[in-house]
Amino acid sequence: MITVQNLKKDFFVPEILPGPFGTIRSLLSRKGKTVTAVDDISFQIDQGEFVGYIGPNGAGKSTTIKMLTGILHPTKGSVSVLGHSPQGERRRVVGQMGVVFGQRSQLWWDLPLQESFELLAAMYKVPEQRYNTMLRAFDDLLQLGQFWQTPVRKLSLGQRMRGEIAAALLHEPKILFLDEPTIGLDVVAKQAIREFLQEINQQGVTVLLTTHDLRDIERLCQRVMVINHGKILLDGSIEHLYSQIGAESTLIVDFNQPIPSHSLGNGLHIVWESNSRAAVKFDRSRYSPNDLLQLMSSLGEIRDLHIVEPDIESAVAKLF
Amino acid sequence: MRPYWLLMTKTYRRNLQYRVAHLVDTVGSSIFGYINIYIWMAAAGPIGKVGNYSVQQLVLWAAFGQVMYNAVRWTIGLNIQLAVRSGDVSLELLRPIDFFGYVISRQAGDHLYGLLYRAAPLYLLYAITIGYRIPPLPSLLLLIPSFALAAYVGLCLGYLEGISSFWTTDIRWISYFNMVFLTAASGVQVPVDILPGVLGRVLPFAPWATLVHYPNRIYLGLQGWDALLVPAVWAVLLTLICRGLTTLARRHLEVQGG
Amino acid sequence: MRDGLKLYRRLVAASWRAALQYKFSFLVSIFFNFWLSVTDLLVVLTIVYSTNTVGGWNLAQIGVIYGVVGIGKALFRTFGSELHMFQDYVIRGEYDGILLRPWPSLLVLLSRRFEFFRLGGVLQAGAALLLSLHYLGGPRVLGWKYFYLLLLPLTGTVIIFAISVAIAACAFWFGRIRDLQTLAFYAANYAASYPTSIYPGWMRTLLTLIPVTFVGYIPVKFALGLGGSAWYLVLPWIVAALTWVLSLLLWRAGEAAYQSSGS
Structure with missing residues (x-):
């Protein structure tokens, strides 16, 4: 359907020369730098x-x-x-x-x-x-x-x-x-x-x-x-x-009443932000949010919860 | 006065960055002056004079008119409409300095710049290619207040365009209207008093004539200090109108909310 | 080609309906535009009225040139408004959307928006043309040339359109083209509203290279018996065709150099 072979795209960014008539001189000299936005990529879809x-x-x-x-x-x-x-x-x-x-x-x-x-x-x-x-x-x-x-x-x-x-x-x-x-x-x-x-x-x-x-x-x-x-x-x-990159999502749970500190085991690390609010980092490839919720509700009655997802910027940064 | 002065110099300096682009623009707009000059030479040449103007005077009129026009023309609505659309205007109205003075001095920087980098090169160009006239000292001295009044009245007209954006979403028609009078009734193309019929008798008393017509007449030595009368009256009237509308705009904002 | 015209007509009709949504304000804006553009005429009128002739042409004769150029200019602004504003498309990268349609890009661009209120300017210049022709004796005196001159705004519009395509194409390389537009559109058309014989050599050359002199002056000169040869009547068509070919080549080259915007 789509075939891309050794695709490259350079943009030319003209350098504006300092001094009088800078714009005109740079237009004539065509000095500047070349920015490579796409560098020799190939794929097929x-x-x-x-x-x-x-x-x-x-x-x-x-x-x-x-x-x-x-x-x-x-x-x-x-x-x-x-x-x-x-x-x-x-x-x-x-x-x-x-x-x-x-x-x-x-x-x-x-x-x-x-x-x-x-x-x-x-x-x-x-x-x-x-x-x-x-x-x-x-x-x-x-x-x-x-x-x-x-x-x-x-x-x-x-x-x-x-x-x-x-x-x-x-x-x-x-x-x-x-x-x-x-x-x-x-x-x-x-x-x-x-x-x-x-x-x-x-x-x-x-x-x-x-x-x-x-x-x-x-x-x-x-x-x-x-x-x-x-x-x-x-x-x-x-x-x-x-x-x-490790798909580290964070589940944040608010309990109805203060919970005496507990750890969950299973390699899950729990951080208590207050005595009724807990945050758990978990790997989506190993746990579903549902599994996690069941584990958490065993600790006490849950009032509110939300999930914080990793963003793409930080995820990609980990690829280096 | 200090904040107004600062505003003015700041706009002036910001403009300095675009000197070259504006120089190209100046060469472009010089062409309008040349067109007007050649039209007058062809039209008035054979008969020697039009109204009270000799051919020589009409040619100088076209050249100096283009210079004046470039010195006093303004940005549409003085950009007030942008602040109104974005809502920033309520902040600007709250500042402890006068809004009218604030906008006018911001734009005055543009004018100072326009005088030095648009009008002056244009004058030089015409002086070399067409000819020039150095008016006698009294006329030269009168040109200073005449120019100041022209620039100020122009700013007031631009302010009126901009402030109207408090009541209408699209100031295009108002600025278009203003633009039309600027070309037809300012004197940039023809001296306003030779417009046909009643127009030639009424329009010299309209505010637009302040911009080019009267400075031109002083430059050509056709009129003395009485060429400052109409501009001065309009400067006062327009100041009152602008201030009045600013008060109304402030009230409008208070009623409608920011 | 036929399909393209069909689509274009459809898009014009849709935009016309949108303009008519607010009938009253639409009519007012046409009326307003009519009177505002009368001031262009006023300047010409003042000059020729107070001197009787410009370069050997009388008021009615200049009125014909003025009318032809005026109609061309106003029709272009009505139907070519997106071309006139083209630098914004390039600067904001909005040209992307035009290229995504399976039609010639110029057709898509031109059909995006119309400024119908500028038809007021067409009416004004049209009235000036009709009146001038009337003063010159109408069809009884001018014969078939009367009808030739009535149709002349067609070639004029085609030439002005072609020039504007070339101007707009420059935006692909330079981004901002306001200065070029001032020179090649506003100043050129303003100069071309008078017999171009009154200008010195360098300006006549310029007005021939930006071929606005063929919009009115050249054909009108022969049609009104002011000199030239019968060739002058055909030249506008040849110039129109040539300018279009060059402009389209420039446009295609520009399109390949288009850099879009953003990352």
Whole structure:
């Protein structure tokens, strides 16, 4: 589906020379430095895969995606999507992919969602019957009907994102690229979107997802690629990732009454933050939160609890 | 006075960073002056004079008019609308210095910069390529208050654009309106008193004529100290209007909340 | 090609409906734009009215050039507003979204937004053109050239569009293109509203390279019997075609150099 070979992208950052007429002189001299955003990477993605693509800000994630979608032209190496080059045959390739950039909208700001969809259907030549079937499916899964007639600028972030994802899938693309689709959403909205993406993937759509949320990856991706400084550091299953970085989540529990200090055994280390609040670090590859909860409730009556996840930045830092 | 002075010098220094970009911009805008000059030479050349203006005077008018225009033009709305949209304006209104004075002195730095790095090179360019006139000393002395009034009235007009953003979300139309009078009724393209019919009789008394028309007349030695009258009256009137609207804006903010 | 036009029409219609959501304010803004753009005419009027001729052309004759250039300029601002604002697309990296559509990128860009209120400017320049032609004797005196001049704004608009594509393409390399726009759009069109014969050599060369002189002056000169040859009537079409070819080449080169933004 997607084949990437020795892909490299350099950006030229002109140096602004000091002194009078600095800007003009630097324009003429073309002095400056070359920044390598993506450095000689290769990978392959097959049909039906759900791949997470993660890394800190500025690691080269977006640059890769922009080369896969034909926006940027590579400095070296080759990209092939569905057997074609997204740069050479941009219109042909782009017609078969759906793209969602979380920070940017592809909908018409002033028009109701419905009109945006009708325009997209015209743009991608979706036959009317297919269009109606797709809409019904979207409405079942994402409840678009509630804000069907609302101009896009008046939608909440969660509503807009549901609209964006549906819009990207309207023409039944074979590949879906998602850049931070859950950023800034509340738990319920995140959940709805994750379920929808899972459903879409099961229907055979190949998905490449970049995210800052490790839970997205855990719930959705069979395969993770980690990129930093333009190089791919890890390419494998989520278990493989956790075995490398240790998936140390923290469960924080508040008890109804003070608990005399206890240790849990099983190699679990418990830290008492007050006499009624305990924090346990645990490895997700060995314990499920549920197991842990049962252990904890044996200590006393639980009033409240929450889980703190490791973030991607610190996780990737451990890969060195 | 000290905070106002500081604000002004700060804006001036910030502008210094973009000298070269602005120099390119100046060369670009010089072209408008040349176009006006050649239009006047072709139009007035054969008949010798238009109204009370000789060809020579019209050519100098077009050149010096472009210089004045570049010295007094302002940023749309003096950027007040940005602070209103972001909500920062409620903080700025709370500061212990006068809001009107605060905005005006911030922009005055731009003007000082514009005078030295936009208007002066432009004048030099025209002086070399077209010719120049050194007005007699009394006119030269009168040019100073005339320029100051032009810059101040321009800032007030920009302030009015900006302050209107308290009541309307889009100041585009108001600034567009202002822009149109700036091109047609300031004197940058034609002396305001030769506009046809009633326009030529009314518009010399409108605030926009302060910006280019009157300084130009002093520069060409066509008018003496009486060329300061209309600008001075507008400076006073606009100050009152701006201050009045600032008070209303403050009240509006108190009622509506930040 | 046919498909592209169909899509474009659809997108224009959608944007038109959106503009009509607020009928009253839409009509007011067209009306306002009409009167505000009359001031452009006022300046020309003042100059020619008080001198009778500019470079041997009378008011009605200059009015024809003014009208043709004015219509072209205003139609471009109406239908090419995104091209006019193109530097923002490049600086903010918003051009990404344009490239993701399976259509020619210029078509997608141009169909994103329209500024219909600028049709007020088209009406104003159109009225100036009609009135000038009327004073020149209308179809009875001008014959078939009357209709040629009525259709001249079409080629004019095509040329102005092509020039603006070239200007916008420069944003792919330089980011900010306001200065270039001041020179090649605002100043050039302003100068081209008069017979370009009044300018000195260097400026005439500039106005030929940025081919605005072919928008009005050249064809109008021959059509109104002020000199030149019959060639002058065909030149605008040739220039329009050439400028489009060059602009599109520049656009394609720019697109390959596009750096997007962010990481």
